[in-house]
Amino acid sequence: MNTCTDCKFYLPVDVFKGICKLSKKEILPDDSICDKAEKVAKCKFCSQYTAEKDYLGNCMSTTLAYPDMNAAKCADFEWIRQN
Amino acid sequence: MDSSAESINYYGHKPAEQVEDREKKLKPTERADRARELYFSARSSTSMEFPYWYTRRWDELDGEIPVIRRAESLKAGFEHLTPVIYPGELLAMGKASYLRGSYPMPWLSEAFFMASEDKMYKEALESGKLTADIFTTVGKGGGNVTKSVGSVISIAGKFGLRVEEMPVMLEVAKKWKNRSVDDVGHKYEQMVPAYKEKEAIMRSVICMFDSGYTLPQGREVMNYYYPLQYGIDGIIRICEDAMNEVAGFPEMDRLYFYKAVITMLQGIRSWIRNYAEEASFLASIEKEEKQKAEYLDMASRLQHISSDPPRNFHDALQMLWIFHVAVLNEDAISGLSPGRVGQVLYPFWKRDVDRGLIDRETTIELLECMRIKFTEIDCFASMGVVGGVLSGNTFNNLAIGGLKKDGTSAANELEMLILETGISCETPQPTLSVLYDEKSPEEFLLKGIECTKAGAGYPAWVNNQVAMEFLLNNYGHEGMQLEEARAWAIGGCLESSPGSWMPLNLDGEIHWIPGGSAPATSVGVHFISLPKILETVIFDGMDMRTGERIFPSHGYTLETYEELWQGFKDYFSRAVYVLTLTNNIQHDAWRKISPSLVNSMLKPDCLEKGRDIGQLGARYNTTFNVESCGNTTLVNSLASLKKNVYDDKNFSLDVYRKAILENFGYHTAQETGSYSLIDQKPAGHYSEYRKIHRQSLDAPKFGNDDPYVDALFKQWEDWFCEMTHNYRSLYDQPMYACQISVSTHGPMGAVTLASPDGRLSGTTFSDGSVSAYPGTDKNGPYALFSSATCWNHSQSQNSQLNMKIHPSVVRGREGSRKFLELIRAYMRKGGFHVQFNIVDSRMLKQAQADPDKFRSLLVRVAGFTQYWVELGKQIQDEVIARTEYEEL
Numbered sequence: 001m002n003t004c005t006d007c008k009f010y011l012p013v014d015v016f017k018g019i020c021k022l023s024k025k026e027i028l029p030d031d032s033i034c035d036k037a038e039k040v041a042k043c044k045f046c047s048q049y050t051a052e053k054d055y056l057g058n059c060m061s062t063t064l065a066y067p068d069m070n071a072a073k074c075a076d077f078e079w080i081r082q083n
Numbered sequence: 084m085d086s087s088a089e090s091i092n093y094y095g096h097k098p099a100e101q102v103e104d105r106e107k108k109l110k111p112t113e114r115a116d117r118a119r120e121l122y123f124s125a126r127s128s129t130s131m132e133f134p135y136w137y138t139r140r141w142d143e144l145d146g147e148i149p150v151i152r153r154a155e156s157l158k159a160g161f162e163h164l165t166p167v168i169y170p171g172e173l174l175a176m177g178k179a180s181y182l183r184g185s186y187p188m189p190w191l192s193e194a195f196f197m198a199s200e201d202k203m204y205k206e207a208l209e210s211g212k213l214t215a216d217i218f219t220t221v222g223k224g225g226g227n228v229t230k231s232v233g234s235v236i237s238i239a240g241k242f243g244l245r246v247e248e249m250p251v252m253l254e255v256a257k258k259w260k261n262r263s264v265d266d267v268g269h270k271y272e273q274m275v276p277a278y279k280e281k282e283a284i285m286r287s288v289i290c291m292f293d294s295g296y297t298l299p300q301g302r303e304v305m306n307y308y309y310p311l312q313y314g315i316d317g318i319i320r321i322c323e324d325a326m327n328e329v330a331g332f333p334e335m336d337r338l339y340f341y342k343a344v345i346t347m348l349q350g351i352r353s354w355i356r357n358y359a360e361e362a363s364f365l366a367s368i369e370k371e372e373k374q375k376a377e378y379l380d381m382a383s384r385l386q387h388i389s390s391d392p393p394r395n396f397h398d399a400l401q402m403l404w405i406f407h408v409a410v411l412n413e414d415a416i417s418g419l420s421p422g423r424v425g426q427v428l429y430p431f432w433k434r435d436v437d438r439g440l441i442d443r444e445t446t447i448e449l450l451e452c453m454r455i456k457f458t459e460i461d462c463f464a465s466m467g468v469v470g471g472v473l474s475g476n477t478f479n480n481l482a483i484g485g486l487k488k489d490g491t492s493a494a495n496e497l498e499m500l501i502l503e504t505g506i507s508c509e510t511p512q513p514t515l516s517v518l519y520d521e522k523s524p525e526e527f528l529l530k531g532i533e534c535t536k537a538g539a540g541y542p543a544w545v546n547n548q549v550a551m552e553f554l555l556n557n558y559g560h561e562g563m564q565l566e567e568a569r570a571w572a573i574g575g576c577l578e579s580s581p582g583s584w585m586p587l588n589l590d591g592e593i594h595w596i597p598g599g600s601a602p603a604t605s606v607g608v609h610f611i612s613l614p615k616i617l618e619t620v621i622f623d624g625m626d627m628r629t630g631e632r633i634f635p636s637h638g639y640t641l642e643t644y645e646e647l648w649q650g651f652k653d654y655f656s657r658a659v660y661v662l663t664l665t666n667n668i669q670h671d672a673w674r675k676i677s678p679s680l681v682n683s684m685l686k687p688d689c690l691e692k693g694r695d696i697g698q699l700g701a702r703y704n705t706t707f708n709v710e711s712c713g714n715t716t717l718v719n720s721l722a723s724l725k726k727n728v729y730d731d732k733n734f735s736l737d738v739y740r741k742a743i744l745e746n747f748g749y750h751t752a753q754e755t756g757s758y759s760l761i762d763q764k765p766a767g768h769y770s771e772y773r774k775i776h777r778q779s780l781d782a783p784k785f786g787n788d789d790p791y792v793d794a795l796f797k798q799w800e801d802w803f804c805e806m807t808h809n810y811r812s813l814y815d816q817p818m819y820a821c822q823i824s825v826s827t828h829g830p831m832g833a834v835t836l837a838s839p840d841g842r843l844s845g846t847t848f849s850d851g852s853v854s855a856y857p858g859t860d861k862n863g864p865y866a867l868f869s870s871a872t873c874w875n876h877s878q879s880q881n882s883q884l885n886m887k888i889h890p891s892v893v894r895g896r897e898g899s900r901k902f903l904e905l906i907r908a909y910m911r912k913g914g915f916h917v918q919f920n921i922v923d924s925r926m927l928k929q930a931q932a933d934p935d936k937f938r939s940l941l942v943r944v945a946g947f948t949q950y951w952v953e954l955g956k957q958i959q960d961e962v963i964a965r966t967e968y969e970e971l
Contacts, residue, residue, distance in 0.1 A: 009368075011167060013121065013182050014128040015228070015235045015243035022368060024170060029245070030234065055250040063139060066251040069132065070165040070180070073357060 001039050005029035005068070008040040041072040047080045090761050091924040092858030095969035103890050103923045105538035109507035112444075114171050115451035119510065121169060121182065123938055126226045127461050127475075128181035129242040131251050133160040133412065134189060138255050141190070150336075150678050150695070154343035156190075157413055157680060158350030166361035168381070170374065173397070173452045174404050175358050175381055177459055178411055183226055185242065185463040188415050190677055192265035192296045193256040195465035196238050210269070211285030224934045224952030227475065241469055242461075264676050265296035268669035275664045277657075283633045284658055287626040288834040289619070291610035291712070291827050295669025297468050299606065299677070301418035301478070302575035303706075304599030305410065306685045307403045307427055308585035311596075314392035315352050319345050321690060329693060337693025340683075340700075344690070347680045351409050352389050359385035396441055399431040400449060404456055407479075410682045417462050418478035418575025418605065421513055422582070423597045425483055425498035430587055430594040432497050443500070450504040457512035467830070472610070474826040474954050476511060476947040482572040484527065485518030485547050488584045488595045490569065492520065494527040502530045506537045509941055511948045515542035516573045518550070519910050532899045532906075536921055538890070540943025543577070543918035546910050550579040552877035557819055558703045570597040576946025577823050577881045577916055580604045581703040583687050600687050600703055602679070602696035604880070605821055606670060607707035607812060608662040612831040613717035614838050614848055616658065620650040621740060621839075628834060634658075641736055644729040648721070652802065659709055659810055667813040673697070674813075699814060707812030708821035708880055711803065712831050715785050715849035715856050718799055719840035722792040723782035727775075727839075734775055739839055746837045747779070748772035752845030758829065759960035761858065763843045779841035786855025788866035793873040804878035820879040822852030824945045829957030847961040850945050851883035853914075857964035864971055868909045876915040884909070885945055887920040887965045905971055918943050920962065927951070927963045 004010045009021040010029070020027050022036055043049040043059065044067035051057040051067060059065035060076065071077040111119065140159035144152045165180040178184050187196055228235060228243035235243045244252065260266060272278060284290050309318050322341040329337040359382045366378035384398055393399035403424065410419055435441040460477045462469060469475060483498040505515050517523075517531045531542050551568040558568075558581050570582030583600040586593045619626060621641075624634035634654050639646040674697025683695035687702050694700030727733040734742075742748075748769035752758045783792040808817040828848035837844045840856070849856040853871035860867045864886065876882045893902040909917050920943045930937035930951050940951040942962055951959070 011169070012128075012180055013124070013169075014126040014226075015181070015245050016126060017124075019170070021365065053250075055247045056254065064251070064254055066131070066135070066248065068245070068247045069135065069251075072165065073163045073353075 001033060001037065003029060004031045004033060004037070006040060006042065007033055007037040009036070009038065010040070040070065041074070041077050041079075043067050043069045043071050045080055046071055047078045048076055091928075092761065092964060092966045093969055094860065094863060094966050098889050098891060098923060098969055102925045102929065104926070105890050105921055106536055106894055111451050111508040112448045114173070114448055115455060115508045117171055118169070118452065118455045119508065122455060122458060125182040126228050127183045127185070127242050128228075129185050129187065129238065129244050129463055130179050130181065131186065131248045131255065132164055132180060133186050134255055135251060136160050136163040137190065138258055142258070148339050149675065150339050150343045150680070151346065153678055154346035154680055157347050160412065161350035161409070162353035162357070164354055164357070166358040168358065168361055168365060168378075172381075173377070173449055174401055174456050175362065175385065176355070176405055176408055177456070178408055178461070183459055183461050185461040187252060187256070187463055189256045189259040190263055191299065191415055191673075193259045193263050194265065197253065197256055211282045225938065225950050227953060239465055239469055241475060242463060262676075263296065264299070264669065264673045267676060268295050268672035271672065272665040272668040275661070275668070277661045278665065280634065280657070281661045281665045283631060284661065286631065287615065287629065287633050288831055289612050289615045289633065289658060290608070290662055291472060291612075291831060292468055293669055294606045294609050294666045295673045297464060298415055298417050298462070299670065299673045300410070300414045300603045300679060300682060301416040302578045302580070302605030303418070303601060303603045304420045304422035304572045304574045304580045304582055305407060306422075306585070306598030306600065306687060307406055308587065308596060308598050308687070309685060309690065310402050310406050311393060311399055311427070312585075312587055314388065314390060315348050316390045317392065318684065318690070319348055325690075325693060334693070336698065340693050340695055343680055344684045347684070351405070351681070355385050355389040355405060359389065393431065396428060396431040396435045396446075397449060399428050400453060403428065404453065406681070406685060410685070411460060413679060413681045414677065415462060415464055417473050417476070418480070418578070420478070420480040420482070420572060420574045420580070420599075421457075422572040422599055423482050423485065423493070425495060425501050426493055427596045427598065429495050429497050430589050430596070434589060446497070446500055447504055447507070450500055451508040454504060454508045454510045454513065458510040460512060472825050472827055474944055474947070474949050474958055476949050478575045478947055479513040480516055480573045480575060481513035482516045482518055483542065484520065484523050485572070486520055486522065486569040488566055488569060492522045492524060494523055499527065499530055502534045502542070505534045505539065505541060509537065509539040509939070511941060511950060514540070514948050516545050517542045518547040518572070519544050519906070520547040528903055529899060532903050535919055536893055536899065536902065538921040539941045540918065540920060540948035543916060543946070544906050544910070545573060545577075545916050546876070546914060549877045549913060549915045553579050553880060554581055556877065557705055561703050561705060563703065570600070572597065572599065574599065574604050576825060577883055578605045578821060579880050583702055585687065598687075601701050601706050602682070602686070602704070604706045605708055605710070607666055607818055608659055608709040610710045610712045610827045610831070611655065611658055611662075612712050612835065613655075614713045614720060615831065615835045616654050617651055617717055617720055617838070618743070618836055620647065620654055621736070621743070624654070627744060627836060644725045647724060656806060659807070663810045663818065670813045704814045705812070705816040705819070707814070707816065707818045709807045709810070709818055710821045710823065711852065712824050712827045713848035714799070714822060714852045715854060716838055716840060716842055718785050718792060718796045719782070719856055719859070720838045721795050722784070723779045723839045723841070725795070726782045726791070727778055733778055738775060742772050742775045743837045743839070745772060746844040747776035747841070749843050752833065752843065757960050758832065758845065758847050758957040759857070759964035760842055760846050761964055762960070763846065776841055779839060782840065784840070784856065784859035786860035786867045786870050787862045788869040793870050796870065797874045800874035800878065822879050822881055823883050824848070824850050824852065825947070826944060826955070826958050828945075829955060829961065833957060847957055850961060850965070851885045853882050854885045855966065857961070858966055860966050864905060864968060865908065868912055868914060871909075872912040872914050876913055882915045883945060884914060884917045885920070885943065885965065886917060886968065887922065887924065887962075888968045888971075889923055890921050892968060892971055893921065901971060918946070920965070924963055924967045927959070931959055931963070
């Protein structure tokens with residue numbers, strides 16, 4: 001997790017910018033995260049996801065998936081365990 | 084006066100030196116102002132969440148009954164949408180997880196958004212599907228993402244997509260290859276014997292775009308009765324009861340339909356609850372007490388209406404909005420009109436007022452929030468569709484006025500506030516239409532005038548009685564009676580759409596509320612370019628721009644005007660014939676692969692019959708039409724040929740052919756970079772064609788109460804409106820005439836050579852359907868009205884008259900009265916529709932030169948209002964060139 005777009009407090013306005021739900025300030029998706037950032041559920045943070053090539057992968061070894069999809073509402077989402 | 088004023092067409096005197104602003108200025112509430120500022124900063128953005136989950140679920144259910152598969156896919160899409168709630172919102176939810184969010188629907192069509200080097204795109208290009216895209220200009224400002232920048236890719240010159248979603252978009256699109264409505268329809272439309280002619284027609288842009296897979300729904304009026312009355316759980320119970328009654332009995336499709344509706348509603352319920360959960364989360368991190376309370380209130384409201392009927396006006400408005408968006412999420416749709424919202428919600432509002440639960444200020448704030456939400460709607464479609472037809476607009480038309488079920492005036496206090504917020508919070512959506520009736524109260528009409536004078540281009544003024552006559556003529560054989568004809572409203576920009584009265588029961592009291600009762604009323608044959616058809620007649624079936632043969636030789640010598648007219652009728656009829664057949668096949672593919680479920684559930688009598696709208700579930704189904712473009716340019720051209728070639732014999736037709744090919748000695752519009760006739764520049768050989776061009780321009784022109792040309796106009800209208808009934812829709816109903824240009828007169832003009840009326844190559848056609856060609860209406864508005872009403876407008880689904888009036892002409896109370904009398908005069912003559920730009924044309928010139936200073940400037944185009952900066956140059960030039968009335 002490096003950028004604001006991976007944070008659960010990122011509110012997207014459009015493809016160029018968003019609003020921080022905490023500070024209410026405009027931020028960019030590629031801005032570096034701050035110390036209040038919390039990871040949002042995305043496929044790339046899910047243990048069911050396997051990356052294959054740039055921006056593409058698969059879910060549960062069977063289904064097409066992509067790393068930056070928000071997975072907060074996915075019933076199969078499981079956080080990757082941190083070692 | 085600056086030099087640019089010289090290139091503007093004036094009727095009457097020229098305006099004072101100072102560029103004049105519009106009269107009425109009201110400010111929106113602080114909340115709406117902040118929301119609108121956020122909107123102004125937001126770009127059109129697309130994402131893959133919904134299509135990803137839709138496709139994933141679709142593929143999991145191979146072999147399932149199609150309507151169930153569709154419902155499960157929609158459910159998967161809805162329940163996985165990431166909720167986004169913006170600070171200060173009183174109404175939540177939207178199409179996708181951006182403020183101006185939208186997404187591709189590859190199950191309809193996948194080719195146009197593929198990268199241009201992709202094979203699928205090339206195939207689409209060869210079949211003529213994308214030719215209109217090439218000749219379309221999209222607005223370069225505002226919220227359009229016109230170029231790829233950094234991590235953002237531009238699609239169709241309008242939509243931005245994050246680069247990390249591009250690979251999955253292509254992968255998902257490829258999954259629909261040979262399975263989308265577009266591909267399946269294309270496979271079978273080729274079985275129409277005249278299919279090759281259809282391809283040639285599309286490549287020549289005689290027709291602007293296909294119907295069945297581009298915007299298969301819309302141009303219709305929503306019906307919110309069922310969710311308002313029963314709530315989601317109530318509708319599910321209705322479906323469960325119905326399933327018990329039909330399971331195992333003949334007409335088994337009813338069982339699957341009810342099951343599909345339940346599944347789809349479960350998806351919508353999850354979607355709403357996800358938003359409720361997000362509102363609660365936002366409340367948990369919110370420090371500001373008022374905002375925190377609003378989030379909690381929102382969470383409570385959403386949780387309640389995810390199951391149950393609304394308790395109050397705010398609930399009802401939120402519910403209405405949710406189902407509006409839900410329909411927009413099942414198909415690519417433009418022109419999904421909310422209809423007579425002020426009458427649908429009046430019982431809730433009045434009850435709240437009587438109970439002291441809501442006041443004027445709160446109502447205005449909510450209605451302004453509603454305006455912002457409707458303005459956020461975007462429709463993801465190809466450049467030709469979104470730019471060339473829609474100008475980025477989505478045509479959510481809100482109608483006010485008209486009559487109640489019992490024949491008395493339906494105008495009410497809530498509609499007065501809707502007009503008020505149309506002034507205070509100027510936004511393109513929802514556009515407003517006054518259903519003018521002689522019974523409409525004067526106070527209501529004057530409020531409408533006040534709003535029109537504010538200059539945002541709405542309300543349009545529409546003749547209630549003319550529309551009812553059309554509807555009774557068209558739907559009478561399906562059982563429509565006078566009482567039900569009164570329930571109509573405008574669907575889309577200007578499509579008369581049938582409605583019905585539904586019994587809303589509040590606290591035991593029945594309120595008859597209007598709502599739409601038909602599927603899309605403007606599908607079928609989309610936008611036939613009349614001047615281009617005439618061009619092919621003159622050149623014996625050839626498109627001389629490309630050198631391609633479009634139609635077989637007509638075989639006429641064209642030695643008489645009657646032969647010319649017959650040739651036109653032959654080619655036009657041929658185009659309608661071919662396009663009707665191919666579009667019927669496309670729509671059949673649509674109803675089989677991608678049947679409507681959300682809209683079907685809402686429309687009477689689908690739930691009662693157990694059928695979706697593609698299976699004639701709706702109450703009224705005579706809904707396919709034939710659309711024209713460039714009426715006045717056609718008739719002016721016919722008048723010029725009749726006068727100069729056949730009656731006065733000033734020139735031979737061969738001389739005209741040469742002059743047309745040589746563009747009367749001018750550079751083309753593409754060369755000059757302007758699409759308005761008045762800005763064109765002579766080339767070196769201009770003097771060779773000066774005489775014929777002059778006499779073409781001087782030939783009789785429509786809009787001046789001149790019987791010579793008006794008789795030709797009437798002849799065209801009478802024939803056109805009648806001939807459409809000879810063609811049968813997919814639903815085996817006669818078709819009807821629809822006469823709106825939307826924005827098609829720009830790109831269609833761009834591919835049409837000079838026309839015999841003196842219009843030059845590449846310049847736009849006349850707008851609307853009964854508007855005069857810019858600068859040619861020289862006898863004042865009442866002469867224009869006489870010309871426009873030389874035929875019976877109730878023969879057609881609509882007619883469209885656009886006028887531009889200088890603000891000084893209607894200034895003050897006296898100006899308002901004069902303005903209302905002007906409109907009234909047109910309505911009394913039988914005119915169906917008139918709309919106005921109240922603007923100093925020099926301001927538009929300034930805005931074109933310096934768009935950043937005019938981000939919020941709104942103009943009326945043809946059935947819709949749009950931000951000036953989001954219009955393509957073709958349409959901007961045309962609006963500037965329209966005749967500006969300096970006196971009435």
